[in-house]
Amino acid sequence: MILVFGEIRDGQLKKASLEALSTARRVGETSGLKVGAVIVGSLTEETKESFQRCGADIIYCLSHPLLGSYSSSGYSNALAQLVTEENPEALLLAATAMGRDLAPRLAARLRVGLASDCVRLELKEGVFEAVRPIFAGKAFLTVQASSSPFLATLRPNVFPVVEKASSSLEVEERKVDLDEDMVKERVEEIIRGEQEELDITEAEIVISGGRGMKGAENFQLLRELSALLPQSAIGASRSAVDAGWIDHQHQVGQTGKTVSPTLYMAFGISGAIQHLAGMSSSKYIVAVNKDPEAPIFKVADFGVVGDLFEVIPHLKEELKKFKS
Amino acid sequence: MNIFVFVKRVPDTESKIRINPTSTNIVFDGLNYILNPYDEYAVEEALRIKESQGGQVTVFSVGPDEAQAILKKCLAMGADEAVLIKDESEELYDGWRTARIIVAALQQHYPDFDLLLFGKQAVGDDNSQVPAMVAEMLGLPQVNVVTKLEIQGSQGVAYREIEGAHEKVVFSLPAVISAQKGLNEPRYETLRGIMAAKRRQIPVLPLEQLGLTEEEIKPKVAVVKVEAPPPRKAGQVIDEEITEAVKKLVAFLHEEAKVI
Numbered sequence: 001m002i003l004v005f006g007e008i009r010d011g012q013l014k015k016a017s018l019e020a021l022s023t024a025r026r027v028g029e030t031s032g033l034k035v036g037a038v039i040v041g042s043l044t045e046e047t048k049e050s051f052q053r054c055g056a057d058i059i060y061c062l063s064h065p066l067l068g069s070y071s072s073s074g075y076s077n078a079l080a081q082l083v084t085e086e087n088p089e090a091l092l093l094a095a096t097a098m099g100r101d102l103a104p105r106l107a108a109r110l111r112v113g114l115a116s117d118c119v120r121l122e123l124k125e126g127v128f129e130a131v132r133p134i135f136a137g138k139a140f141l142t143v144q145a146s147s148s149p150f151l152a153t154l155r156p157n158v159f160p161v162v163e164k165a166s167s168s169l170e171v172e173e174r175k176v177d178l179d180e181d182m183v184k185e186r187v188e189e190i191i192r193g194e195q196e197e198l199d200i201t202e203a204e205i206v207i208s209g210g211r212g213m214k215g216a217e218n219f220q221l222l223r224e225l226s227a228l229l230p231q232s233a234i235g236a237s238r239s240a241v242d243a244g245w246i247d248h249q250h251q252v253g254q255t256g257k258t259v260s261p262t263l264y265m266a267f268g269i270s271g272a273i274q275h276l277a278g279m280s281s282s283k284y285i286v287a288v289n290k291d292p293e294a295p296i297f298k299v300a301d302f303g304v305v306g307d308l309f310e311v312i313p314h315l316k317e318e319l320k321k322f323k324s
Numbered sequence: 325m326n327i328f329v330f331v332k333r334v335p336d337t338e339s340k341i342r343i344n345p346t347s348t349n350i351v352f353d354g355l356n357y358i359l360n361p362y363d364e365y366a367v368e369e370a371l372r373i374k375e376s377q378g379g380q381v382t383v384f385s386v387g388p389d390e391a392q393a394i395l396k397k398c399l400a401m402g403a404d405e406a407v408l409i410k411d412e413s414e415e416l417y418d419g420w421r422t423a424r425i426i427v428a429a430l431q432q433h434y435p436d437f438d439l440l441l442f443g444k445q446a447v448g449d450d451n452s453q454v455p456a457m458v459a460e461m462l463g464l465p466q467v468n469v470v471t472k473l474e475i476q477g478s479q480g481v482a483y484r485e486i487e488g489a490h491e492k493v494v495f496s497l498p499a500v501i502s503a504q505k506g507l508n509e510p511r512y513e514t515l516r517g518i519m520a521a522k523r524r525q526i527p528v529l530p531l532e533q534l535g536l537t538e539e540e541i542k543p544k545v546a547v548v549k550v551e552a553p554p555p556r557k558a559g560q561v562i563d564e565e566i567t568e569a570v571k572k573l574v575a576f577l578h579e580e581a582k583v584i
Binding site: 009070072076096097098101102104105107108112113115116117129133134135136137138139140141142143144145146147187189190191192193196197198199201202204205230241247248249251254255262263272273274280281283285292297298299300301302303304305306310311314318319322 | 455556
């Protein structure tokens with residue numbers, strides 16, 4: 001069996017977990033491996049249907065009163081119990097904030113290795129093989145586990161969600177054996193910003209600004225553009241973040257986040273090597289820059305040489321026209 | 325408060341990374357090395373806690389002799405002590421091995437601490453594994469990707485970054501914390517600090533003194549290949565009147581990227 005951790009946030013199953021489930025289904029099929037999903041807490045009808053559509057054969061629901069809110073040690077302990085009982089060939093998690101926090105702890109508990117933030121996964125003659133970026137994408141490693149089960153986190157937005165329903169679906173409730181000493185840290189509260197924002201790692205479109213934005217107030221232009229583009233989020237280069245124009249949560253690049261959206265739009269970003277590393281795996285790249293020699297144009301699918309302060313208002317108008 | 329900080333020597337983020345075609349690794353010759361940027365936030369946070377609450381800051385690095393340079397930088401920033409856990413092996417991209425080495429060093433030589441601070445990831449291996457693995461191996465609480473940390477007595481509150489929000493996490497000391505950009509603004513070394521650090525002898529703890537068998541630190545993830553990223557072809561660059569250029573851009577978004 002290939003087991004997939006289903007991450008629930010605000011009662012909703014993360015799309016990245018369905019990406020992992022679809023991947024498990026794809027690689028498992030060739031070897032006749034079953035696909036199991038595991039969640040912590042109770043299963044909603046909506047989550048159950050999502051799992052079924054993407055091909056889960058069985059869903060395990062782990063429950064314990066101490067697991068009401070996320071805890072790395074509590075969750076990893078609970079998952080390790082299921083792994084010990086079910087002995088899966090592999091366990092996949094989405095490389096989300098939760099997955100990145102949980103997976104290494106779980107790996108240490110199970111005494112296995114971990115392939116972090118993978119962008120490809122195959123099962124070849126019984127051996128799991130994953131490809132993962134290093135140096136924020138300046139190079140790629142192909143890795144195999146020398147321990148079992150194979151444990152990996154998969155980068156969100158890279159693997160497709162494939163709907164391929166399983167013929168039957170079992171649901172199993174599992175009691176977890178835990179006491180208070182084993183839950184060593186606890187999420188007390190989730191604090192959101194004023195505006196509900198989509199994270200750049202999860203967005204379909206990332207609209208980024210760099211030094212050419214000239215000031216914090218001008219990021220409003222990007223937000224206005226974002227309002228016209230579905231599933232978009234605001235990104236930034238390191239210089240914009242270091243200048244204090246926007247929070248570091250938005251930073252793309254080697255000391256920020258690596259993103260792979262369908263569309264990456266770079267406004268006033270010259271394209272330093274650290275920045276290119278963080279966004280070169282985007283499907284399409286659009287760049288707007290005054291300098292025709294800017295390195296960003298070397299990776300852009302579509303470049304506009306021009307002043308972003310002229311381009312953005314025109315672009316907004318054209319998008320509005322297009323919509324109506 | 326006895327605070328330990330774990331730092332790594334990594335290639336400068338401006339480095340071009342080349343692939344060694346005859347091995348399963350990158351070319352290390354000619355790379356310029358720096359203190360891992362995320363570790364700087366960890367060192368700074370340790371110094372701030374010490375300054376407000378008293379205590380001692382010790383910095384550790386697992387690596388070759390050359391890693392003394394980053395340890396000296398930490399001393400120059402204000403750390404009290406530094407220890408090199410000497411490991412001559414090439415980068416193996418395996419968190420398990422490093423975590424095992426750190427845990428053995430702590431258990432056998434440095435068992436008394438209140439806080440273990442790390443950077444949230446080393447730029448390079450990009451694994452983000454060691455802090456959580458160390459926490460699990462030592463049975464400690466962990467909070468990763470922290471942008472705000474408050475310690476009061478034996479209790480801690482850390483705010484960790486998640487998608488579009490922060491989690492407020494409560495825990496007891498001793499604990500493992502990994503630092504994210506935004507936690508603080510790291511200080512520069514003072515000239516006096518640099519001069520003093522230059523003269524310091526950094527104690528070296530050789531791997532052989534940790535009583536670990538080869539089997540125990542064998543990487544659990546094996547690298548079978550390393551490749552350059554697929555090259556991206558430059559597309560069309562439009563250098564003409566803005567209204568025309570934008571019309572073409574919208575057509576591109578619709579017809580090719582298919583996002584509108």
